[in-house]
Amino acid sequence: MQLKDSTVLITGGTSGIGLELVRQLTGQGAHIIVTGRNADALNATKSKFPQVHIFQSDVSQPQDIEQLYKEVTRQFPSLNILINNAGLMRLIDLQDASPDLDNINREIATNLSGTIRMVHQFLPHLKKQQSAAIINVSSGIALMPYTLAPVYSASKAGVHAYTQALRLQLEDTNIKVFEMIPPGVNTNLQNDWVMPVNPKQMMDADQMVRIAIKQLLNDRKELRPFLIGVIKMAGRIMPDALIRFGHKEFKKFKALNTNPQK
Numbered sequence: 001m002q003l004k005d006s007t008v009l010i011t012g013g014t015s016g017i018g019l020e021l022v023r024q025l026t027g028q029g030a031h032i033i034v035t036g037r038n039a040d041a042l043n044a045t046k047s048k049f050p051q052v053h054i055f056q057s058d059v060s061q062p063q064d065i066e067q068l069y070k071e072v073t074r075q076f077p078s079l080n081i082l083i084n085n086a087g088l089m090r091l092i093d094l095q096d097a098s099p100d101l102d103n104i105n106r107e108i109a110t111n112l113s114g115t116i117r118m119v120h121q122f123l124p125h126l127k128k129q130q131s132a133a134i135i136n137v138s139s140g141i142a143l144m145p146y147t148l149a150p151v152y153s154a155s156k157a158g159v160h161a162y163t164q165a166l167r168l169q170l171e172d173t174n175i176k177v178f179e180m181i182p183p184g185v186n187t188n189l190q191n192d193w194v195m196p197v198n199p200k201q202m203m204d205a206d207q208m209v210r211i212a213i214k215q216l217l218n219d220r221k222e223l224r225p226f227l228i229g230v231i232k233m234a235g236r237i238m239p240d241a242l243i244r245f246g247h248k249e250f251k252k253f254k255a256l257n258t259n260p261q262k
Contacts, residue, residue: 006080011035011085016185033072126175159179186205
């Protein structure tokens with residue numbers, strides 16, 4: 001995939017993997033458009049990278065996506081790459097009845113529905129480009145249920161399945177479909193967690209994005225580090241053992257979580 005002089009829209013581009021994508025894709029000579037919910041975070045991103053263009057938009061809100069489409073395609077008719085990176089991850093005890101129905105569904109609304117809506121909205125525009133791409137960010141957790149974050153797991157498994165179907169449906173078009181599959185990455189997703197993660201067990205965002213861009217340039221349909229390949233193989237050989245291993249983290253969380261998350 002050609003990145004130099006491409007125009008790239010990155011959702012959730014103000015921190016973590018998204019912000020690192022801004023930095024490294026800028027270095028590749030791409031023109032970057034960043035979206036996010038938080039105006040202060042967007043302005044901070046603009047301060048770090050003055051050449052990027054920012055739009056406040058929430059992918060969980062259909063009306064925001066509609067407005068974003070109108071503004072972006074009017075100002076940047078050459079937009080040819082969409083990166084669906086915006087994400088939300090929470091540690092949830094499914095026996096905690098305190099969240100209401102909208103609350104318990106937040107990861108689905110952002111991670112899965114947001115991705116589907118963004119693709120649906122921007123697909124007609126991307127089909128007009130000579131060369132275009134859609135990159136959906138899933139997770140290693142898409143390949144195995146993680147009981148500590150059950151709704152996040154479900155949302156990313158949905159992104160994984162949707163991306164595979166999208167790739168096949170678009171195989172005879174000008175649009176290439178990629179899936180970025182990170183393992184655990186040190187980002188602000190973990191900032192509000194009751195149980196802190198061990199940073200030594202996590203990959204740094206710059207390393208993950210560096211691998212992804214190298215593979216993207218070589219048209220690898222799955223943008224992933226070696227560890228994800230190991231997880232995929234283990235999931236086929238001993239799926240129950242892999243899930244049970246991850247479930248140990250939930251038991252630690254349950255013991256620590258004296259104040260249920262809202």
